[in-house]
Amino acid sequence: MTGSGSPPRRGPFDAVPPRTTSGGGAEPPPEPMRLADPGSEPGTSPGADSTSGTPPTVTPPFVTPPLSLREPPRGPHQRTRPRTLGRPARRGRRSGRGIRDHIARRTAVICPDIRPSGRRSRPRRRPARRALAATAAVCALAVGLAPAPPAAARETASDGAVKPIDFAVLVDVSDSLSDADLARETDAAALIAQAEISDRSRATVIGFGSAEKPGQQPVREVCSPTVTDEAGRQRLSRCAQQLKDRAGNRVGPGTDFPAALTQAVDRLGEHGSDTTPKVVFLLTDGKLDVADSPAYGTDPASRRANAAKKLRETLDRARREQVQIWPLGFGDGIDRDALRAMAAGGYRNDCPDRPGSTPRMRVADSATEVDRALHVTFAAARCGDVEEGTSARPPGELKVTIPPIATDGSITVTKHDPRVTVTYYDPEDNRVPAHGTAHGSRFDVSGQDGPVEALRVRDPLPGTWRVKLSAPEGHRDHPATVRAIWQGVLHSAISLEPVTPRPGERSVVRVRMQTRRGVAITDPEQLAGVKVTARLTGDGFAEPVDMTLRDDGEGPDERADDALYAAEFTVPETASGVLRIIGEMAAPGVTSDHRPYDTHTAPPDGPRVVADVALDKQSVYPGGEVGGRMTVHNDDTRPHTLRLALKDLPEKSSLRIAPTTVTVEAGAQRRVPFTVAFGADTALGDIGGQISVVDTTDNGQEVGHAFLTVAVEPEPSRWERWWDRWWWAAVSGGALALAAGALVAARVHSARSRKSLQGLVIEVRREGSGAAPAQLPVRGAGVRTFYFTVDGGSGSGTPTLRRRDSGGGQTYRLWRAGDGSLRLRAPRGREQLLPRGGPLALDDGLELCVRDERGATRGTARGGGGGGGGGRTAGGRGSRLDARPGGRRPFGGRSRGRSGSGTGDGAGGGTGGPDGSATNGRSDGGRVRGGRPRGGTGGAASPSGGTGGYDAAF
Secondary structure (H helix, E strand, O other): OOOOOOOOOOOOOOOOOOOEOOOOOEOOOOOOEEOOOOOOOOOOOOOOOOOOOOOOEEOOOOOOOOOEEOOOOOOOOOEOOOOOOOOOOOOOOOOOOOOOOOOOOOOEEOOOOOOOOOOOOOOOOOOOOOOOHHHHHHHHHHHHOOOOOHHHHOOOHHHOOOOOOEEEEEEEOOOOOOHHHHHHHHHHHHHHHHHOOOOOOEEEEEEEOEOOOOOOEOEEEEEEEEEOOHHHHHHHHHHHHHHHOHHHHOEEOOEOHHHHHHHHHHHHHHOOOOOOOEEEEEEEOOOOEOOOOHHHOOOHHHHHHHHHHHHHHHHHHHHHOOEEEEEEEOOOOOOHHHHHHHHHHOOOOOOOOOOOOOOOOEEOOOHHHHHHHHHHHHHHHOOOEEEEEEEEOOOEEEEEEEOOOOOEEEEEEEOOOOOOEEEEEOOOOOEOOOEEEEOOEEEEEEOOOOOEEEEEEEOOOOEEEEEEEEOOOOOOOOOEEEEEEEEEEEEEEEEEEOOOOOOOOEEEEEEEEEEOOOOEOOOHHHHOOOEEEEEEEEOOOOOOEEEEEEOOOOOOOOOOOOOEEEEEEEOOOOOOOEEEEEEEEEEOOEEEOOOEEEEEOOOOOOOOEEEEEEEOOOEEOOOOEEEEEEEEEEOOOOOEEEEEEEEOOEOOOOEEEEOOEEEEOOOOEEEEEEEEEEOOOOOOEEEEEEEEEEEHHHOOEEEEEEEEEEEEOOOOOHHHHHHHHHHHHHHHHHHHHHHHHHHHHHHHHHHHHHHOOOOEEEEEEEOOOOOOOEEEEOOOOOOOEEEEEEEOOOOOOOOEEEEEOOOOOOEEEEEEOOOOOEEEEOOOOOEEEOOOOOOEEOHHHEEEEEEEHHHHHHOOOOOOOOOOOOOOOOOOOOOOOOOOOOOOOOOOOOOOOOOOOOOOOOOOOOEEOOOOOEEEOOOOOOOEEOOEEOOOOOOOOOOOOOOOOOOOOO
């Protein structure tokens, strides 16, 4: 604004004075200035908006020079880069959701004395030193919510920016609130300001009380309507400081709601647009107190009655002028009925499909409730949504999640103590700057020197954000809390099958949603609660055709929950030319555009040219390409030239399609391969868009299209590339190596088992004695050499066996040779082979044999003759090691073997006695019949079990 001492010039809201011609007449006002497209060179014409066919315009009368405006609405083909929404990208250099080099440019400075061809950039100014905590809070409220100028306010979601709001913060500074409650109001104002997600909003901050004596006033506008650019936010920070000084405000001690609301409605109605939401945040204890205000009458009763009447009139006016009132109560003894009446008395419009978005009063009973209530109130007022985060004391870390569908957000940290320092990290663990752009997002931190701090993010990376807290000693007592308020701006991509339908033909319309970065939303969870509708209009229509699109896998929808909505409809028989489809989506916290899809009806015999488009694969590396096929049918009598193009892509995408033109001869069908190349700087994530085939011979009519959804994944490393090529050989080689290793291990185990002495039992007895032998079992799987001693006793005494750890002295040594045979070395003797089929004679009339317990526990006789009692050999063809368990003990023993008889083809039949001796028949064989010795009949086993021969260990 112009100060009182400034030279005369136009005010910020004055109209541009007309120029005069040389003849003295008024020159016609210039054309509205067309803002240059950010990607074009100075002097070139901006890209036309694909929806209306005309470029966006901004009229300058309301602007005080020099004031920088945001860029105009973008066309559907001018989007920023995409980010992964439907599925997580592979981790690599960075997540697919982090898109680089995105910046919202300020493209023009509109000065009334500059011709439309002129263009200047306003130099960016760094924020000045932060104000005090309470002041910064109120300031921030105004800053964050500052509205856009009227022209900007008329922009819809199709411009790629979240809509601004015009708001006023009414702060009750009357004596009915304590100083502590007033401080809470100041913090509340700060939080609202910090949480605002649009930098085109406009804010007014007003303190109010009453006027009870000369020199007092009921309201004081400490911050006039201010656009919240960087300079405006600093101004709001400074002017909001005056709220803390009750005496300096010259405001009386009462509470004059009519005067406060009238001031707010006046300010919101001065420069607002019919399409820009108008909101009043009323921070008070809800007690109307004008008993001592002479403006309302001569006595307290009449004053209260007149003030109540004036309040009703003001609320009626607010409803007519579409001003919402959101009361938030503080303090003790709150008049809930009064707050509820003010919320209901204003404008009652709500957000589509957003529960709780109708104005209502809320009461904050505690500090924790204040924080939560303010976030909920603010989000509901601006049709956004809130994500609850965590709490912790510094030093510590907070976390909050921003959903992929969010395109604008504000991460607020209620830290209470200005000395607490906050650092922000995105989901890719990048430390984000306080101001500027990085990793595809734009950042702006405010409130760092106050009790509430916020990071406003445009195009935030979806996922879990980390907030690191630090504070010096003595400032770590208060827990900090983080929350995120967000809103999503979506664009609709529409396709029609067939592209040019005939009148009366059944057709299918499909709609896919994508963010302003051109990111296709492929995760149905991100579209929970979404309602998609479409309206078909055109030449010859008696009435529009309305339809509801579904993603349930039924009817025309090919697959459920693929985030691609479809509906089937019939083109009216009366349709005769242009057709237009407009899709619309409604969801909590999300706004969408109303982009039209234009086509026309086909002749009765069908379209002359049709193109079918299909992609070969759905993933690519940066710098790679994907292939596809286009099949063209030309049923016309002349050749047609088709142009392939990509649309609905991010603004700075480096995608290219080749070839760009194809000519198809008359009456021919042609199959054309094409490629879509991705630049090496393509960001990771899901790229969304469409491949469009346009017939240049037929006035640019679209004859075919296909949705483009390609996942850009990190480029693989050398090892990954090798694996992709040779994985089959690696798997086969690994399987062979495992098999070979298993075979070697089996052989080693078998060899070790053969040499192991585990399971053997050494037995010693006196020759010819029927007494039980002395036994010494060998224990331990790794025993390959066994040392023991034999004590024969005196005379006919019973021998004993003792194990020794090493050789020497009177120690015997037992081991297996490489062929599995048992070897024994006596003390001071030579190595001996334990005989098969008999004991080994020792000194002092002792004999030794070795029995194998393993054979006793695992075998069943595979031999032809081995029974329980028998001769010294258990059948000629029987296996010694695998003989039946019965009759194994070489000295008679107590085996549980059964009686048996066997005939041996070799020598030694005979009847076995209990001690293994031949008691019946000859031990050297049976009778000879036919020149062949025949074995004798095996003897019956004794009650304690027959003997099975001496060679059980072999």
